[in-house]
Amino acid sequence: MFSPRTTPWPLVALFTSGYLAPYLLPTTVGRLDSGLPLSATQAGAVGSALLLSSAAAGFLLASRVDGVGPRALARIGLVLAVLGYGGAALSSSVPAVVVGALAGGFGSGTATTVAATGIAAQRDPHRTTTLGLLGVSALAGAVYLTVPHLGAGHGQPLAAIALTALAVWPLTGSLPLCTAAPRSRREAPPLPHRRAGLTLAAALLCWSLVQNSLWGVSGRIGLAQAHLSEATVGAVFAVALGTGLLGVVAAGALGPRLGLALPVGAGTVLIAGCTVLSACAHDLTTFASGEIAWNTLYPIVLSYVIGLAASLDPRGRWAVLVGSASSLGTAAGPLAGSVLSAEAGFPAMGAILAAGLLVIAIPMTAVAMGVGRRRLPVVEIPVETPVRHAYDTTAA
Structure with a gap:
């Protein structure tokens, strides 16, 4: 399906490395309070701080990739990830773990920023994004299946993220160096399509908050409401991944054939139904059906949303900013889910989250339809654009 000749594997690897920390957040947070003198709330706060640090990197670096250089910036991010997560994994001191998580989170966000900027400059950003999601989903699934057999403690998932960043380092040699541009073109042009970009960023922040509100309490739903064993809940999550x-x-197989509006809008509506199903589960069949259907649809919709953001700006700035907004929602999600479930119960929480998704689907679909009318594929970018020239692996 994907040609090795045209696939930008360094960007795919960077994407995988950057997104691995959010994908492993449940096990990372769950093990912080078992291996360290932290309460569940404090462990969740550390996880949220990690994701906020990652989001901050995206907001700070969205317009600086071309100036600093993709290769240098990617290597800085990977070094921060290796040292931050690695140091946190090896330390038993709570302050050291917090500092390491913050440094590692900023490194993950930096790697994601470089990847998103480069992916936006590809002829088919959706295809590259799909490969990145495939990589991070497979890797996260392997970690979820492996970590329980490596003993207790907080270090294993953090070490997995650090080792992934270390493994990606050799591939950064294929990324372009900073290319000097004429004085008249050194200043980046203003962000195009501001209204659409801001709307998409705000909507995806709320979309991610809803997803991670459910994800953060899914284990508790399975254990407390569906009365399943921990092993059974873990097996359901493994199958869902x-x-x-x-x-x-x-x-990846569908690609652009469905357009953008249908996968984004209809997919979000279907996810809302899965949210209600999971939150109302009182047995294995209902719980497994909701979780598996949800985890099947989530990466499909996410891949199209990332491609939608990339289509708004060929320099990748909206892709980075929208992704950072998503990280903010991801960071706030577990806390929101805990509060809602404690105050209203799991079924009511699911209904509230589903209603929110239905509202969010409207502006997201509107942006997707607007992009379709304007015809903004990246292939129309002139080859003399510096970022395009540096990243386009299909150019002659």
């Missing part, structure tokens, strides 16, 4: 891989493959 596996079907998520199928969703990513399906998204």
